[in-house]
Structure formats: C-alpha cells, structure tokens
Amino acid sequence: MSQNSTTPAHPANLNEWLALLESRHFKTIDMGLDRVKLVKERLNLQFSCPVIMVAGTNGKGSTCSMLESILLRAGYKVGLYIKPHFLHFNERARVNGESSSDQAIIASFEAVEAQRGDVSLTYFEFTTLAIMHLMANSPLDVVILEVGLGGRLDAVNIIDADVSIVTSIDIDHTDYLGDTREKIGFEKAGIFRAGKTAICSDPVPPQSLIDHAEAIGADLWLLGRDFNYTGDKQQWNYGGRGQRRTGLAYPSLRGANQLLNASAALAALEALRHQLPVSAQEARTGLVTVELPGRFQVLPGLPLVILDVAHNPHAAAALSQNLGNMGFHPYTYAVFGSMLDKDIAGVVAQLKGRIDHWCVCDLPLPRAATAEQLQQQLEQAGIVTNSAENAESSIQIFKTPAAAYTNALSRAGENDRIVVFGSFLTVAGVIEARMRPDIETK
The missing domain is CATH 3.40.1190.10 (Mur-like, catalytic domain)
Structure with a gap:
C-alpha cells in the first residue's frame, strides 16, 4: 500500500x-x-x-x-x-x-x-x-x-x-x-x-x-x-x-x-x-x-553577541581559537544547546576555558540533549556552578534558547560577550528571539 x-x-x-x-x-x-x-x-x-x-x-x-x-x-x-x-x-x-x-x-x-x-x-x-x-x-x-x-x-x-x-x-x-x-x-x-x-x-x-x-x-x-x-x-x-x-x-x-x-x-x-x-x-x-548566518557571526551592538553553529569538537576548537583572538572581555556567557548524539564532552573540553557563565537549554527535538544532561556534562568536566548572580562561574538551565539568551543578556555587562553555539537549533532560537521580542522566554 x-x-x-x-x-x-x-x-x-x-x-x-x-x-x-x-x-x-x-x-x-x-x-x-x-x-x-x-x-x-x-x-x-x-x-x-x-x-x-x-x-x-x-x-x-x-x-x-x-x-x-x-x-x-x-x-x-x-x-x-x-x-x-x-x-x-x-x-x-x-x-x-x-x-x-x-x-x-x-x-x-x-x-x-x-x-x-x-x-x-x-x-x-x-x-x-x-x-x-x-x-x-x-x-x-x-x-x-x-x-x-x-x-x-x-x-x-x-x-x-x-x-x-x-x-x-x-x-x-x-x-x-x-x-x-x-x-x-x-x-x-x-x-x-x-x-x-x-x-x-x-x-x-x-x-x-x-x-x-x-x-x-x-x-x-x-x-x-x-x-x-x-x-x-x-x-x-x-x-x-x-x-x-x-x-x-x-x-x-x-x-x-x-x-x-x-x-x-x-x-x-x-x-x-x-x-x-x-x-x-x-x-x-x-x-x-559573502554572508552566511551562524558561522562566527558577530552581531552589532553591546554586549557582543557571537552566533556559531559549532556542534562537534573540531568546530568547537575553531570557535575557541576565534574567541581567544578577540581580545579581553571581563566575562563570557554561553547559550548552549546540543543534540544528544554529539560528542558533548569533546565540545565542552574545547571551550570550558573560554566561558565563565553557562546558560544551557533544551532544544525542540526528541534527539536533543536536555539542559539537565548538559549541566551534568559540564559538572563532569570540572566546571563549578554557583547560583549567585555575581559568581565567577555559573551553570543555569532553561527550557528554550530564547530563555537562555534573555537571561544571559540580562546579566552581561556591555563589555562582556555572549556566544551562542552547539546546534543550528540553538542559533535559530536566538535569531528568532532577537527578531520577535514577544517570544516566550520563560
């Protein structure tokens, strides 16, 4: 049939x-x-x-x-x-x-x-x-x-x-x-x-x-x-x-x-x-x-926002190098969502020295890692979590990339930077949030 x-x-x-x-x-x-x-x-x-x-x-x-x-x-x-x-x-x-x-x-x-x-x-x-x-x-x-x-x-x-x-x-x-x-x-x-x-x-x-x-x-x-x-x-x-x-x-x-x-x-x-x-x-x-969204794309304005679809260790290593070449920023915030079948530990290993505050999120696909699973990977990599808003490092979990981005934006100073990475869906969620201020961010 x-x-x-x-x-x-x-x-x-x-x-x-x-x-x-x-x-x-x-x-x-x-x-x-x-x-x-x-x-x-x-x-x-x-x-x-x-x-x-x-x-x-x-x-x-x-x-x-x-x-x-x-x-x-x-x-x-x-x-x-x-x-x-x-x-x-x-x-x-x-x-x-x-x-x-x-x-x-x-x-x-x-x-x-x-x-x-x-x-x-x-x-x-x-x-x-x-x-x-x-x-x-x-x-x-x-x-x-x-x-x-x-x-x-x-x-x-x-x-x-x-x-x-x-x-x-x-x-x-x-x-x-x-x-x-x-x-x-x-x-x-x-x-x-x-x-x-x-x-x-x-x-x-x-x-x-x-x-x-x-x-x-x-x-x-x-x-x-x-x-x-x-x-x-x-x-x-x-x-x-x-x-x-x-x-x-x-x-x-x-x-x-x-x-x-x-x-x-x-x-x-x-x-x-x-x-x-x-x-x-x-x-x-x-x-x-040439233009291509989401490939180490630095958006205008402050704080700096970088969109990068890096979702494997090879791409994460390039992202880490690029972040290192950008000069000094007091704090770097990450909006991070990933598919579960990716080498999440390998991605984190490449970037953990570059990021101070992690805003990890769920993604709208069944095969995506949950924010809780990403938090576990970060903790296993030795990243210290502290819920205080002014802590030197932190891990917070969110239901959507938009919610994670909104939180990072509320905490980052104008000389800090926010890097959005881990999946096309993570970057897409933040692009949509920037285009639609009314989007759900809880």
Missing part, C-alpha cells in the same frame, strides 16, 4: 507539506541511494550546467556561500542548495542569491510526489529531490550542492558533480560514518568521480580519501600540493596549478579556518575557469561581500 493512502495528496501550503514529509518515513536518517535514485530516474533529473558538490565535517556552508557570492559577482545565474535552514525552509533553495518562493518549492514537491509512487523517502531525501528538480528546471549557469551527512550514501550524491570538494574531516556522526578519520574520509570521498576534479582542503587528509580518489581515477587536488595560500595581516594570496590570485582581501566570514574554505572555493573556480571564467576583481569582491 502506498504510504500516502490516508493523507491528503496535495497539502494546502508549504508548512503542511513539510509536516507531512516529517511524518512519513519510519526512519529520520536512512542511508542508501537505491530509493532516491529510482525516483530521480522517474523524474529524469539532470543538470545542463556545471555542478559543484561540497562535503566535509565543517566548512561546507562557508565554502558553498563563498562560491555563490563570487559567481554572482561574476554575473552568473547560480543555484545553491544549502542546509539546514534557520527560520524558513526556503533558505535551503537559493536561486540567484534569493530564497525560493513557497510556490516554486511546492511545485517541485508535487513533481516528486507524482513520480514517487510507493517509494518511501525520508524528509531529507524528498526535499533534496525537490530542490534539485527546482534548480534543474531553472535557467542556471552553475549549481552548488551541499552534502548533508557523509557523502557516499548521502542523497545529494545521486548527481555526478563536475567538481567535488571535501573540506575538513573529523569525528562526527559516528553511528553512520565510522569512528575514525580514515573511515569518515572514505565516506566523504564517495562524492568524487572518475576523470573529474576532486578537491580536498583538509591540511592532513586521511589516506583513505587519497587512495579512493586514485583508485577511481579522480583528478585529486590537495592543499599544499596542488593549491595553497599565503598571507599577512592585510591581504592574502591563492596559488593553484595554473592560476594565481594575489592581493585578496580577507573573506567577510570571520574565523581562523576561512582561508582553507576560500582556497577550496578558488581551486574549484580554477578547475572550471574555461566554463565559468571569473576575474580577479570579481573574486575579491565576492569574498568581501
């Missing part, structure tokens, strides 16, 4: 569609490409323009956004599939720098539904197919696709990319990808294709990634061997196999790792320079103007 026999064939709006898709499949994550490939073939889904695919433990979103910004500056029509979203699902489907409309997304949902038949798809698989359908039917010059989880068995990998990028490789999603960098590197190398450019910007790539690229005959570009960067406090330079870009301004995205991401983006553009030529000035301007 078809999965949708007892549900409306055509929900009335985008929110109803998303609610339906969330309820359908028996597993939230169901690794494998057989089902999604079948529906792809029924849709006759293919792209008539170059496709860039980006995977990695961290840095995927930044690399995708840099590519989009540069290519838009160069006058190209650009499609970008990026995830997850913060406030609106439409953020995942960007066409020419703008989120797609409800109507355009619903039309592609209906197209996938019409071809799905009795094939059961996860929320991620269905929406991935729909966004690809939307972009394949738009007049685009280039499409950029961000991989969700891993690479080899991720739904995005049904497409053969012209250029594939793997950014950083570290321990995350161990239940699905393995518990070593070698195992995870192999999974991420699954997006590489024979005879196509395969870029890795991790400074120490796992041998498994190198071996797989060589085994399938991919054209592997490694940082330090095939491309590199140098720089000083004022500017930086990119050097590739046959192209140099000098006098570059630093990307507007803050953080110690952004030159790794920028170099990968410029390497991809070098590989595609005959199909998509980009001038030096277009590259400079694109990097300076």
Whole structure:
C-alpha cells in the first residue's frame, strides 16, 4: 500500500507539506541511494550546467556561500542548495542569491510526489529531490550542492558533480560514518568521480580519501600540493596549478579556518575557469561581500553577541581559537544547546576555558540533549556552578534558547560577550528571539 493512502495528496501550503514529509518515513536518517535514485530516474533529473558538490565535517556552508557570492559577482545565474535552514525552509533553495518562493518549492514537491509512487523517502531525501528538480528546471549557469551527512550514501550524491570538494574531516556522526578519520574520509570521498576534479582542503587528509580518489581515477587536488595560500595581516594570496590570485582581501566570514574554505572555493573556480571564467576583481569582491548566518557571526551592538553553529569538537576548537583572538572581555556567557548524539564532552573540553557563565537549554527535538544532561556534562568536566548572580562561574538551565539568551543578556555587562553555539537549533532560537521580542522566554 502506498504510504500516502490516508493523507491528503496535495497539502494546502508549504508548512503542511513539510509536516507531512516529517511524518512519513519510519526512519529520520536512512542511508542508501537505491530509493532516491529510482525516483530521480522517474523524474529524469539532470543538470545542463556545471555542478559543484561540497562535503566535509565543517566548512561546507562557508565554502558553498563563498562560491555563490563570487559567481554572482561574476554575473552568473547560480543555484545553491544549502542546509539546514534557520527560520524558513526556503533558505535551503537559493536561486540567484534569493530564497525560493513557497510556490516554486511546492511545485517541485508535487513533481516528486507524482513520480514517487510507493517509494518511501525520508524528509531529507524528498526535499533534496525537490530542490534539485527546482534548480534543474531553472535557467542556471552553475549549481552548488551541499552534502548533508557523509557523502557516499548521502542523497545529494545521486548527481555526478563536475567538481567535488571535501573540506575538513573529523569525528562526527559516528553511528553512520565510522569512528575514525580514515573511515569518515572514505565516506566523504564517495562524492568524487572518475576523470573529474576532486578537491580536498583538509591540511592532513586521511589516506583513505587519497587512495579512493586514485583508485577511481579522480583528478585529486590537495592543499599544499596542488593549491595553497599565503598571507599577512592585510591581504592574502591563492596559488593553484595554473592560476594565481594575489592581493585578496580577507573573506567577510570571520574565523581562523576561512582561508582553507576560500582556497577550496578558488581551486574549484580554477578547475572550471574555461566554463565559468571569473576575474580577479570579481573574486575579491565576492569574498568581501559573502554572508552566511551562524558561522562566527558577530552581531552589532553591546554586549557582543557571537552566533556559531559549532556542534562537534573540531568546530568547537575553531570557535575557541576565534574567541581567544578577540581580545579581553571581563566575562563570557554561553547559550548552549546540543543534540544528544554529539560528542558533548569533546565540545565542552574545547571551550570550558573560554566561558565563565553557562546558560544551557533544551532544544525542540526528541534527539536533543536536555539542559539537565548538559549541566551534568559540564559538572563532569570540572566546571563549578554557583547560583549567585555575581559568581565567577555559573551553570543555569532553561527550557528554550530564547530563555537562555534573555537571561544571559540580562546579566552581561556591555563589555562582556555572549556566544551562542552547539546546534543550528540553538542559533535559530536566538535569531528568532532577537527578531520577535514577544517570544516566550520563560
């Protein structure tokens, strides 16, 4: 029997569609490409323009956004599939720098539904197919696709990319990808294709990634061997196999790792320079103007508020380094919420020396850690809790990111700072709270 026999064939709006898709499949994550490939073939889904695919433990979103910004500056029509979203699902489907409309997304949902038949798809698989359908039917010059989880068995990998990028490789999603960098590197190398450019910007790539690229005959570009960067406090330079870009301004995205991401983006553009030529000035301007919420995003005003979606030890280490580079602040407050399947102890270990007051919160997903569980992890890490408002350190628990943020804001002085991290949902909750002062903060 078809999965949708007892549900409306055509929900009335985008929110109803998303609610339906969330309820359908028996597993939230169901690794494998057989089902999604079948529906792809029924849709006759293919792209008539170059496709860039980006995977990695961290840095995927930044690399995708840099590519989009540069290519838009160069006058190209650009499609970008990026995830997850913060406030609106439409953020995942960007066409020419703008989120797609409800109507355009619903039309592609209906197209996938019409071809799905009795094939059961996860929320991620269905929406991935729909966004690809939307972009394949738009007049685009280039499409950029961000991989969700891993690479080899991720739904995005049904497409053969012209250029594939793997950014950083570290321990995350161990239940699905393995518990070593070698195992995870192999999974991420699954997006590489024979005879196509395969870029890795991790400074120490796992041998498994190198071996797989060589085994399938991919054209592997490694940082330090095939491309590199140098720089000083004022500017930086990119050097590739046959192209140099000098006098570059630093990307507007803050953080110690952004030159790794920028170099990968410029390497991809070098590989595609005959199909998509980009001038030096277009590259400079694109990097300076790129925007991406939640990646060491420093908000205007006092106290300083930093939004960072860091949710694994590798990203937390980068966040810690970035916080350390910011100069002196009397106190640092954290708004921290996390999924339970993350290495919470590893994240805390990276950041405990940077944070004085912890405002930990529940998140609105069943697989999220509770605030009480986060408090236990902090205490096990040796963080001292004291309920006094003027204590040197404290841990307080809250039901929502908005409530945790409101508390931190009420306690922080104008020279202090608040860092919001641990999950996209933590950052999204604070973004929503800042946009809607009437939101529940108890």
